[in-house]
Amino acid sequence: MSEAEGGSEEASRTAAESQERPPAAAAEKQKEKARVSRTSMILWHAHQNDVAAVRKLLEEDRSLVHARDYDNRTPLHVASLHGLIDVAKCLLDYGADVNAQDRWKNTPLADAEGAKKHSMIELLKSYGGLSFGQNGSHFEPKPVPPPLPNKCDWEIDPAELDFSSSSIIGKGSFGEIIKASWRGTPVAIKRILPSLSDDRLVIQDFRHEVNLLVKLRHPNIVQFLGAVTEKKPLMFITEYLRGGDLHQHLKDKGSLSPSIAVNFALDIARGMAYLHNEPNVIIHRDLKPRNILLVNSSADHLKVGDFGLSKLIKVQNSHDVYKMTGETGSYRYMAPEVFKHRKYDKKVDVFSFGMILYEMLEGDPPLASYEPYEAAKLVADGQRPSFRSKGFIPELRELTDECWAPDMNRRPTFLEILKRLEKIKDSLQNDHHWNIFNT
Template identity: 85%
Template sequence: MNTKEGGGSASLLGTEGKAGEAQGGGGSSSSSPASPPSLCFSPSAGSTGMGSTERQREKARVSRTSLILWHTHQNDVAAVRKLLEEDPSLVNARDYDSRTPLHVASLHGWMDVARCLLDYKADVNAHDRWNNTPLADAEGAKKKDMIALLKTHGGSSFGQNGSHFEPKQVPPPLPNKCDWEIDPSELDFSSSTIIGKGSFGEILKACWRGTPVAVKRILPSLSDDRLVTQDFRHEVNLLVKLRHPNIVQFLGAVTERNPLMLITEYLRGGDLHQYLKEKGSLSTLTAINFALDMARGMAYLHNEPNVIIHRDLKPRNVLLVNSSADHLKVGDFGLSKLIKVQNSHDVYKMTGETGSYRYMAPEVFKHRKYDKKVDVFSFGMILYEMLEGEPPFSNFEPYEAARRVAEGHRPVFRTKGLHPDLKKLTEECWHADMSRRPPFLEILKVLERIKEAMPPDHPLSYFVTKN
């Protein structure tokens, strides 16, 4: 557990620099208090076989749909109004989950945006994929003013009152008694320090039974929020199942009292983001060893039939065990998804703009269906950063960097003397076609071959220079 790109903290805490989070208007960081909005758009029927003109029109339509949903989420009424002036039909634009701009505005309580949408004749009783109306969303989020506004415009309440964020049934509550339930009195915060902070809580270094630990603590005011607790329990249920040397170890949780807390091991070395910021480009040996640790952890997560897709792999979520920086672990599973695969040929794909922009796979940014290969793409971007000593597209803001990737651009290698096989592996990992990206088990084999082929008397750190 650690801070996120842009200064936020774990996904459950409402992080910055992440897809779908509000950067203006004082809004929530996601379409629910703990999940990015489902800004994903379905191509029109018959889009295959279209001519170039039709494809351009379809691309423009998807782009405009993305924009109005995004600006609605950002509570940017001026931008929403401008789009509607140009194309009034956008008022009822829909994403993959059939959610309209009014659904988004209603969930967050964005009154001015909602009034603007209603002025342009938004369908006040539009049903999303889970049969929820905007009023059902407003009621689920307890937005009293929005509820009153929608009712005056003929809004009706249908659906599950906002419980639409996951198509699958919400798992049952955790058992009252379990071997990992921690009594909060055992946690010593007398000399604690904050190591991460966000909209929904904070991460602190504390002490548990004499051992330094990292504690993700939900704000007491949100510990009774159904959607926050739902995501908290999801992360706990996931972490309980994980046991691997390259995965941050879950130690326990406080689920029976407020505030809710999740406790993991505390890693003294900090995160890879800070390490790279201080060290710059890494030697070939260090880059290989770091990459091996990450790939081992990710290969464990991607093991079938129970595949865990991390969905937010980036340097801030890769932690150094100690100050010697000789061992890494993958952490922060707030956005991870556990997918059951019946056989190795199953297609298990999801949609939604989820994760951190700078390391985001193009299919995610473009709201296409995706699978576990999004993690391979992020791994490739991290490998580039370790070799080059700077983040991919460091001269662009995160969102613009993701846009460039979606347009087909990739970071430029500027360091001379890079190991050609490492460069080739990086390029394979960030391939535009996710089916052509190698799985982590294959990545491990390649990294091991590169390491073994190095001369034994060589320090394994090439002399490199920048252009």
């Protein structure tokens, strides 16, 4: 056999072997092509609401539940946007990430909210779905992280807290408020119940409140002193105010004189005007007498507290409104737009302030003869508490009526409220001096 014939035979054999065993690069390319094809298929079948095809693909390759398209969207994003419940349940059963974020940082729940797919919203929430993204969900802006000082400035060693003569001064669903001592100073400590120390949502709410409190500095806001975040139980520590809360004060004293009511209202409005300062607005969302504290037994100074339900938002436009959680806060002081699950803004706090002003002047909670939920329902239907006390003056009644106006755009801002209250205070003082002169 000639050299040429031998070379030809060798080449033929090499080519045959090459066909039997493709090079690694070729095999990898084939594998990648198949993967892209399967990714396209599961996204397509999810979009077509073909549950059987989606399940078959996942049975063959479970990792496809995490498939992504060019916009980084998962099959669960597709199902959520179109409200395809059965496909979504299948994907979740196979371990889909309920909080996966796409190219715009939106979660499946953000897409479902944007498309108003209410059944899908409930399903995703039941699996721990959160609504956030680059700009929040389609309805709700992403909370603005407050500028935090170094953690070492406010992290407290629990060994510094003295509970030897402590007393419980308040209780809630997730924890208790304790009067104790820190470095020899009386303090109020909000302590998460040990049974909930590992609850993800409770921890999330705790850290949210700490992050808000760290940022706040104002004479009419309860002062944050520090927190225990690295050891259990989780705790945050604020100043202790000896006067108790406004709810108990009104229960003990009854209706307040117009002059005292105005002074109280001024303190509340100063604290709220600070919280509502743009562009980083903090909406309290649970303004009520129990969350307004008296500095001392003389009741000469008030502070706004309890920011567990507060929402920090970035205001792009002074007329922006947001779709935040409906029925958030306490029913008796709740604005109608919150009760009805409609879009709302910082004016919900103004509504609550109007209810508190009424209670200070009347001595009884608004619509006291009704249960809280029934009271909120009546208010949402347009009813308002009636003035009975002879102590109120027309200017205060007019201000109260404006604060609880059904149209939130007609309610004054807290800066406007402060100006009105200052004028009322001056007129009350002038009237008082004039009466003395005449006697």
